[in-house]
Amino acid sequence: MRFRTTITILVAIAAISGYGHAADPRYPDWPCVQAKVPEISLAAVWAGPPLDDVSGKWKDDAKVSALVAKLAARRTPLEEAQKAITEYLNGAADKTASGKLLFAGLFDALNAQRSQVMNGLERVTRKQREAADKIRTDTLALQALQGETAPDQAKIDELGNQLVWQTRIFEDRRNVIKFVCEVPTAIDQRLFALGRTIQQEIE
Template sequence: MLSSGGAFAQEASRARPDPDWPCRQILVGTISLPAVWSGPPVDSVKWRDDAAISDLVTKLAARRMPVDAAERAVEDFAKSKGADRQAQLTALFVGLFETLNGERGQIIDGLRRLGRQQKELAAKIRAENAAIQSSPAAPSPNEGGEDQKASAAETLALDLRIFEERHQALTYVCETPTLIEQRLFALARAIQRNMN
């Protein structure tokens, strides 16, 4: 069940940045219902009980389906409905809103975890680098210092590679919440266009 208030309002995280947020984009934890919907009230809409709507929500929410194809599917669905078209389309919107907002939330949680992991790895890399820099330049051969320094250098190189690979992956993954938002906005507009 949705409401246009509290639970689905945008987070106040815009005012105070999340220290674990690794992306350049401003973090907005959830999409505000009024930002995407100006149609009929959605407070008591149940969409999961209708198998056709539930299946269509799953199909339209899948990002592998191009948005233009998803918009055509909304039009086809609307054309197949009679007197209850508005109620059916409202239920379709509620299903998409809940599904896409939930999916987006999971991705944001994953990004936060990755941001924490990157901060921890960066601290580890700094400590490893400092330890290598502060170790004696020429340890005595019978202390095994050369082997330790080589091992520490290998560990540092591995950690640096992992850090860089994650950083490169973040560039793509950070776009995902925005892509989901854009999909939801486009589908909400398509649904509202087909209401009458």
Template sequence: MTTPLRRLTAAALAALLAGASLAPQAFAQGAQAPAAAPAADGPKTPLPAPTPRAAQPGGDRRAAADPDWPCIQPKVGALGYGQMWSGPPLEQALETWRQDEAVADLVPVIVARRTKPEEAAAAIDKFAKDAGAEKNAKLTLLFAGAFEELNTTRSAILAGIERYARKQRALSEKIKQESLKLASERKDMATQNSPEFQQKEQARDWDTRIYDERSQALTYVCESPVILEQLAFTLGREIQARMD
């Protein structure tokens, strides 16, 4: 059975790339709002404070404290290919790889996360054999295309994570203000028992639930840039292994 969290993680990643915010519809259909809970000062799982980390060589590896970066993993900007590619320079290949039809067709296949490692390796192997005397040049174009596509996707995810974090902070502040207002109104017994108060309390609890579910989804989303970086290294190794 699919859990609400698994449904939400997929929705969260799509929302990141689209720049959208998650709404109650991201939860299972027919889900009920949580029962009223005692007033609190804010969400149960506030965003973690960013941790400063030392800069690393290779690419735009920025790790300075960033209020918009909520992940435990250090923020690594645009990747540099120097650490994952020891073949010919890629400057020209990065400009021309789309002009080669075979390369342009294969790149989306090998960078797709649904493609298994052994399937990508087999596709690269066949591509290298079909390239004949142009094998090295064609493989260079292939890595250039894969590297550029992965870098572009990573950049979109990084920007999405930062948007996500800003929305979480805004929601956290909203929950805090809702809780303070409810705590003040709870002092009046007549107000506390009114339908309006119950609706406000339920709305606060629903916001808290959304915040907590988003925070769990963020753990999954934060792994995506690292996974794509690892894939770039893997593809670089597989492609270079077939070069003369």
């Protein structure tokens, strides 16, 4: 049993080693290797006509609002979204005005979606930091129990099992974070692709 608890300690230490050091000190809770870009730059995804005159107005158009919701949803395949854009603009009385309104909506919706994902990542990072501190504290407590002259095996086993569980949750969260870190980039790419489709239709 002592061997098992020693392994538990080593696994717990390995899990939290190096954790909590942000790549960019400006964003201490940002966990991704990808640089944090708080908002998508309009210039990076749109080379069409200026959108100043349609800013916020897309919400007043029920048809555009519904289409924006469909196109912004990641469950909607990109090809299907692009086809829906083409169909919508081909039926529009003023392609340019409708295209601008549609992209303004997509820009707002996907930026908001992206912010939500990024805020969620930072919330989980704060939880991970707390979890790492708890694992560190419990690891030291377990080592102290093992070092006693007359170690209480029941306490050692209980704390060892607790550490195994805490470490597993910590690792599961870390794996989820790695996956979710890809999402903001995927949103950027989706917005760029949809914007390009709109531009091609209104040129």
